[in-house]
Amino acid sequence: MGMSQLEAERAIVSPDEAFSVFDFERVARDALPPAHWGYLATGVDGDVTLRANRDGFNKFPIRARRLVDVKTVDTSVTVLGTPWETPIVLAPVGSQRAFHADGEIAAARGAKSAGHLQILSTMTTASVEDVIDARGAPVWYQLYPTASWEVAKGLLSRAERAGCPAVVLTVDLPVISHRETAQRFARLDSRDCSVCHEDGPTYFRLRSKPMFDGLDTQELADLDAPSLTWDFIRRLRDHTEMKVLIKGIVTRDDASLAVEHGADGLIVSNHGGRAEESGLSTIESLPEIVAAVRGRIPILVDSGFRRGTDIFKALALGANAVAVGRPYIWGLASFGEEGVAMVLTILRRELELAMRLAGATSIQGIDSSFVRPSR
Ligand SMILES: Cc1cc2nc3c(=O)[nH]c(=O)nc-3n(C[C@H](O)[C@H](O)[C@H](O)COP(=O)(O)O)c2cc1C
Secondary structure, three states, rough: HHHHHHHHHHOOEEEEEEOHHHHHHHHHHHOHHHHHHHHHOOOOOOOOHHHHHHHHHHHHOOOOOOOOOOOOOOOOEEEOEEEEOOEEEEOOOOHHOOOOOOOHHHHHHHHHHHOOOOEEOOOOOOHHHHHHHHHOOOOOEOOOOOOOHHHHHHHHHHHHHHHOEEEEEEOOOOOOOOOOHHHHHHOOOOOOOHHHHOOOOOHHHHHOHHHHOOOOOOOOOOOOOOOOOOHHEEEEEEEEOEEEEEEEOOHHHHHHHHHHHHEEEEOOOOOOOOOOOOOOOOHHHHHHHHHHHHHOEEEEEOOOOOOOOHHHHHOOOOOOOOEEEEHHHHHHHHHHHHHHHHHHHHHHHHHHHHHHHHOOEEOOOHHHHHEEOOO
């Protein structure tokens, strides 16, 4: 490799040097301890679904239109009655202080700069009150209900009191999946994990998770909820005034059931390739779900979105908004708040450019004629 090639591939040293979100991935990988990098990067088993999420976008080429006046484009959307400047959303990612000392607070400040919707994980390392304060606006709250209804009710009431207008129930991890890559990286990490991680029973491990403060977690054997079924959606609806969205839907069958059970919205997601090793990308799941929902409730989608063109394709296939997980965490791990803000800026810029170059001037106008269907 010649010197110029090496120089061209060097890591960026400030956010404004970045050409794409992948510049932040490189810096994050170098900055994070191996175990934390592994936790972020991992899929499950052989990481087949993780890769499928990226490859899926190639199956939907863009059909660009010409001679459209694209001097101004409008990227605003309305989701559940609330207007947003951009359809790009921060997906819930747990334990963000594993990536930067300011964790979810830095993510909130980064999201604030251009008014992005942020979804806060149950496993947040900052409280929902502090995150809303830093974001300067309500966030949505993601719920892992645990096997205890008392604990779930405690989490819900706290989120509702803090001002969250919506709760996102994640349903793709009835049991914890096999994160093989994470385990391989953890084995490379020579640091003493017990300095930060409390070992022992579940309620011990939850001490660093402020949403569980004051809740009776002594009886929880673990955090998963393997017995959860569709009845839980009604139970949630009856218990809270917040809008209820279901995250982790990947089939038309479940999309229809979600509507029947009164869900206010869906997030098409395979947890970024971290749940079942299906080999199916979410962009390929999206069309059948859009067809089943028939516009009755909004549809968000995540898993593998890295480029404005990826977002454009999902909008064309009928998604109302698109969430990203790892990309903003790469920004967070690299440069904190400024890194998050720049990752989001790059994605917004790329989406606007994709719209202009394809001849679309509003999100509403990006219909299915802008992609060639998968064959
Ligand atoms: C490190 C990490 C932690 C995550 N934690 C949660 C979580 O606590 N709750 C949840 O619903 N999803 C969680 N997710 C899944 C994300 O919400 C989202 O579905 C996924 O990251 C999207 O894929 P992407 O990372 O390829 O953008 C997590 C993902 C990652 C990478």
